[in-house]
Amino acid sequence: MKIRNLFSAIALGLTVAAAPATAADYIIDKEGQHAFVNFKISHLGYSWLYGTFRDFDGRFSFDATRPEVSSVRVTIRTASVDSNHAERDKHLRGSDFLNTGKHPEASFVSTGVTSTGEGSFDISGNLTLNGVTRPVTIAAKLLGEGADPWGGYRAGFEGSTRIALKDFAIAKDLGPASQEVELILSVEGVRQ
Amino acid sequence: MTQWRNSAERYGLVAIVLHWLVALTVFGLFGLGLWMVDLDYYDAWYRRGPALHKSVGLTLFAVLLLRVGWRRWSPPPLPPSTHTALERRAARVAHLLLYLLLFALACSGYLISTADGRPIPVFGLFEVPALPALVEDQEDVAGAIHEWLAWSLVALVAVHALAALKHHFIDRDATLRRMLGVARNPSRSSTEENRP
Numbered sequence: 001m002k003i004r005n006l007f008s009a010i011a012l013g014l015t016v017a018a019a020p021a022t023a024a025d026y027i028i029d030k031e032g033q034h035a036f037v038n039f040k041i042s043h044l045g046y047s048w049l050y051g052t053f054r055d056f057d058g059r060f061s062f063d064a065t066r067p068e069v070s071s072v073r074v075t076i077r078t079a080s081v082d083s084n085h086a087e088r089d090k091h092l093r094g095s096d097f098l099n100t101g102k103h104p105e106a107s108f109v110s111t112g113v114t115s116t117g118e119g120s121f122d123i124s125g126n127l128t129l130n131g132v133t134r135p136v137t138i139a140a141k142l143l144g145e146g147a148d149p150w151g152g153y154r155a156g157f158e159g160s161t162r163i164a165l166k167d168f169a170i171a172k173d174l175g176p177a178s179q180e181v182e183l184i185l186s187v188e189g190v191r192q
Numbered sequence: 193m194t195q196w197r198n199s200a201e202r203y204g205l206v207a208i209v210l211h212w213l214v215a216l217t218v219f220g221l222f223g224l225g226l227w228m229v230d231l232d233y234y235d236a237w238y239r240r241g242p243a244l245h246k247s248v249g250l251t252l253f254a255v256l257l258l259r260v261g262w263r264r265w266s267p268p269p270l271p272p273s274t275h276t277a278l279e280r281r282a283a284r285v286a287h288l289l290l291y292l293l294l295f296a297l298a299c300s301g302y303l304i305s306t307a308d309g310r311p312i313p314v315f316g317l318f319e320v321p322a323l324p325a326l327v328e329d330q331e332d333v334a335g336a337i338h339e340w341l342a343w344s345l346v347a348l349v350a351v352h353a354l355a356a357l358k359h360h361f362i363d364r365d366a367t368l369r370r371m372l373g374v375a376r377n378p379s380r381s382s383t384e385e386n387r388p
Contacts, residue, residue, distance in 0.1 A: 079329065086308035086331040087242075093332060174233055 023063035023070055026155060026189025030057060034156075034188035037076055045177030051083035051092075053106075060110075060189055062155055064145070067121050070113045074185065076106040078129075096172040103131045108138070108185075123159060127183075129168045136161045138185065153191040160184045197266040201370075204266060208373045210259045215349075217252050218294070221245060222346055246305055247315045253298040260291065274365040286352055293345040300341060303334035 028035045037053040058074035079100040081092045093100040110125035119142040127136045140159030148154050162180045165172070197204040203211075228241030271280045305312050306322030307330035313319050327333050359367035 079332075084308070086310070087305060090304070090307075090331040090335055172233070 023061040023066065024153075025061045025192045026059060027192060028056075028058040028060070028074070029154070029188045029190050034154075036184070036186045037074070038184040038186065039181050040184065041174070041181040042177045044175060049083065051081060053078070053080050054082050055080035058187065060157075060187075062189070064142070067113055067115045070110075070121070070123075072108070072110045072123060072125070074108045074187075078104060078106050097130075097170055099130055103129075106130075108136075111135075121159075127161075127163065127168075129163075130170055132168045134163075134167055136163060138183075140185075148190075154188055155191070156186075156188040158184070158186040198268050201269050203269060203370050203373065205373065206262055207259075207266070207268065208371060210255065210262065211371060214252065214255060214259065214294070217248060217255075218345065218349070221249055221252070222342055224248075225342060243313070246301070246312050249298060249301050250312060250314050250320055253295075253302075256291075256294055256298070269370065272365050272367055272370075274363060275359075275367075283355070286348065286355070289348060290345070290352065293341055293348065297338065297341045297345060300334045300338040304331050304338060307331035307334065 035056075035058070037056050038050060039052070040048045040050045043049045053076045055077040056074055058072065060070065060072035062070045078098045079093055081089055081098060081100070083089055083092065092098055106127070106129040108125050108127050110123050112124045114122045114124075116122050116139070121140045121142075123138040123140050124135065125138070126133050138159040138161045140157050143156040143158055145155035146153070160182055162182050164180050165174070166179065195202065195204045196206050198207050224241060224245050228237065228245060231238045231241060271283060275283070302312065302320070303326065306320075307325055309322045309325070311319035311321045356368045356371070359365050360369070
């Protein structure tokens with residue numbers, strides 16, 4: 001009885017320890033630019049303003065059969081913010097918004113992944129933005145995976161989360177319709 | 193008494209009007225610039241302020257070109273002979289720097305707004321087109337330079353004004369009155385030249 005318990009404990013331990021190794025590692029395809037870190041925020045409550053961070057790096061590990069062993073880590077250079085309007089981008093980089101001089105990097109590091117259905121997941125993790133780190137949950141979907149035409153293997157995901165500007169110490173108040181911004185990660189990874 | 197052109201001892205009307213016009217505009221732009229960057233998003237002036245700043249700034253650039261052209265065509269009067277050699281030298285350097293700062297300010301301001309290829313509308317009448325971007329993150333670089341230049345200009349203007357007041361109240365010479373167009377005897381020692 002005792003011995004059986006011990007064995008199952010060891011077996012369980014081995015599975016847990018071995019699990020990360022079975023998930024494949026992917027590097028987010030920045031080289032070919034098949035990855036986007038976008039955001040959208042309401043303008044006055046009348047329309048969406050879209051923007052993007054042009055410069056970031058990231059990697060994830062993923063196993064379709066065992067999504068809970070997956071993980072993701074993305075680092076963003078905040079000064080690369082681009083909303084297709086130089087004056088606004090200058091403002092976004094300044095002290096009213098992202099303080100990119102003081103906080104040049106933002107990051108998301110996952111702490112856990114749970115399956116929420118066929119090809120969809122909740123990725124819990126810590127988002128660091130403007131020097132503030134808070135837990136967020138990204139609702140993500142596997143868009144597709146498979147061999148690419150150049151001898152590699154790729155998997156693509158899209159996920160989004162909503163954050164309140166105030167939670168990340170963003171000083172500027174853009175009005176009642178614009179308290180929250182939606183972050184959208186749409187990335188393709190190349191398996192290593 | 194009205195003379196348009198500068199003479200050897202007096203400023204003409206054109207130079208005087210241009211000088212004070214530029215002075216007033218520079219102070220207006222400086223105040224407007226400082227004020228507008230801290231406006232609330234919902235302030236009615238949030239868009240109007242920068243638009244006015246840009247329109248006036250570009251117009252000032254044109255006026256500056258006119259002023260420099262006029263200065264070449266009708267050189268300013270000689271410094272009053274009461275000025276020491278050091279004062280003349282300092283004045284020449286300061287005046288040159290004032291012009292350089294004004295032009296650099298106009299250029300840096302232009303480079304902020306045109307960093308992404310957008311033209312600048314001038315009072316809604318016409319647009320000044322953008323040049324291809326010169327540096328990475330041009331709007332940030334030009335913005336920092338613009339702010340730094342603005343404070344430098346205002347500091348130098350303060351020195352310029354203090355120097356004029358010093359000449360007026362301490363040296364009691366015609367330096368300031370010349371630029372006000374009220375100097376009847378431009379400077380004590382040039383009275384000989386002034387005699388008919």
